[in-house]
Amino acid sequence: MELTLLGTGAPAGLPRPGCPCAVCATARGGEARAATALLVDGALLLDLTPGAALAAARAGHSLTGVRQVLLTHPHDGPAVDLPAGLPTAGRVPDGRVLTLISGHRVRAVPVDHPGTGYEVTSPEGERLLYLPPGAAPAGLAEGSAAYEMVVADVVGRPDAVARLRAAGAIGATTDVVAAHLGHEVPGGAELRRRLAAAGARAVPDGTTLIVGEYHAVPDVPRRTLVTGGARSGKSLEAERRLEAFPDVLYVATGGTRGGDTEWAARVAAHRDRRPASWQTTETCDLVPLLAAEGPPLLIDCLSLWLTDAMDQAGAWDDDRWANGGERALRKRTAELLTAVRETARTLVAVTNEVGAGVVPATPSGRRFRDELGRLNAAFAAECEHVLLVVAGQSLTLRG
Numbered sequence: 001m002e003l004t005l006l007g008t009g010a011p012a013g014l015p016r017p018g019c020p021c022a023v024c025a026t027a028r029g030g031e032a033r034a035a036t037a038l039l040v041d042g043a044l045l046l047d048l049t050p051g052a053a054l055a056a057a058r059a060g061h062s063l064t065g066v067r068q069v070l071l072t073h074p075h076d077g078p079a080v081d082l083p084a085g086l087p088t089a090g091r092v093p094d095g096r097v098l099t100l101i102s103g104h105r106v107r108a109v110p111v112d113h114p115g116t117g118y119e120v121t122s123p124e125g126e127r128l129l130y131l132p133p134g135a136a137p138a139g140l141a142e143g144s145a146a147y148e149m150v151v152a153d154v155v156g157r158p159d160a161v162a163r164l165r166a167a168g169a170i171g172a173t174t175d176v177v178a179a180h181l182g183h184e185v186p187g188g189a190e191l192r193r194r195l196a197a198a199g200a201r202a203v204p205d206g207t208t209l210i211v212g213e214y215h216a217v218p219d220v221p222r223r224t225l226v227t228g229g230a231r232s233g234k235s236l237e238a239e240r241r242l243e244a245f246p247d248v249l250y251v252a253t254g255g256t257r258g259g260d261t262e263w264a265a266r267v268a269a270h271r272d273r274r275p276a277s278w279q280t281t282e283t284c285d286l287v288p289l290l291a292a293e294g295p296p297l298l299i300d301c302l303s304l305w306l307t308d309a310m311d312q313a314g315a316w317d318d319d320r321w322a323n324g325g326e327r328a329l330r331k332r333t334a335e336l337l338t339a340v341r342e343t344a345r346t347l348v349a350v351t352n353e354v355g356a357g358v359v360p361a362t363p364s365g366r367r368f369r370d371e372l373g374r375l376n377a378a379f380a381a382e383c384e385h386v387l388l389v390v391a392g393q394s395l396t397l398r399g
């Protein structure tokens with residue numbers, strides 16, 4: 001089954017007309033995207049957008065063989081002229097199956113947003129799922145057969161990818177292609193990085209893909225360390241690494257701190273932005289979690305883990321530090337690093353950069369700064385992927 005993406009952008013396109021934002025200002029050339037529309041084997045057009053005939057011609061195709069035009073979502077804005085010879089655009093009721101004269105079968109898939117998804121099966125049996133912007137499939141049952149290709153709003157609805165993975169509809173070889181791309185995420189390397197974290201990719205407008213043809217699925221790094229300063233956006237970046245995966249275990253190392261309302265507000269803000277399917281545990285006992293089988297782990301954060309480890313080792317007191325405290329801390333740190341090296345789980349960990357500012361005024365403060373620097377360096381050495389977050393921008397240090 002041959003699929004040509006006549007456009008890959010949001011309904012308003014990219015750049016969005018009249019928008020002064022930085023992403024729209026730099027969306028030129030290959031970064032510009034028309035509203036998403038798909039041409040399947042020259043016979044089926046999914047979503048009718050302005051300039052579809054011209055876009056097809058630029059991609060080396062014609063719309064003269066199109067026998068069915070289906071819409072996935074309400075199209076706002078000015079009316080789109082129907083190119084000469086095309087059938088009237090319509091939508092298929094949820095759950096209904098439409099068989100085309102070309103031999104393709106199209107099943108309407110219910111979604112949780114205004115619109116309809118479409119599952120397209122070729123005469124040879126390859127299966128494609130196309131979802132409208134801002135939508136995730138509704139009512140998926142576990143045990144679904146994996147699609148050969150999924151085209152969806154990966155940036156806007158990463159949880160749609162998570163739901164499909166949980167149901168088995170996205171498997172190890174499923175080619176996940178991002179569509180409906182707007183100005184919410186900068187293009188170029190930043191877009192590729194975020195999509196790769198979800199096991200997805202983006203292609204330029206006019207690209208033709210073969211559904212079912214082998215394509216290397218982006219590798220999701222098994223161990224990632226995200227570091228940065230206070231309020232840099234490092235926790236949000238870490239959460240983005242796993243938001244397209246179901247059943248993540250969020251490991252909070254900071255505890256509850258009873259009576260501290262500001263800390264409680266921080267914890268609540270973190271919890272509210274996490275997907276509802278994620279589970280949370282509050283512990284600094286990380287080694288058993290890393291050794292066990294299970295879903296991905298997100299540890300936030302290592303600096304609070306180190307605080308607890310130094311508390312237990314008595315590292316704040318000079319005498320206790322010199323008489324066994326340092327050895328105890330080194331032993332616990334070594335156990336953690338060994339567990340990270342040997343874990344089979346996908347792991348994303350957050351830590352703080354504290355050595356680039358003012359030198360702490362107290363010996364205990366300097367000790368914590370030094371020990372966190374050592375821990376960060378050793379932990380990063382065990383990770384395939386290391387990110388530094390500065391002012392909300394992620395810089396890849398490794399991977």
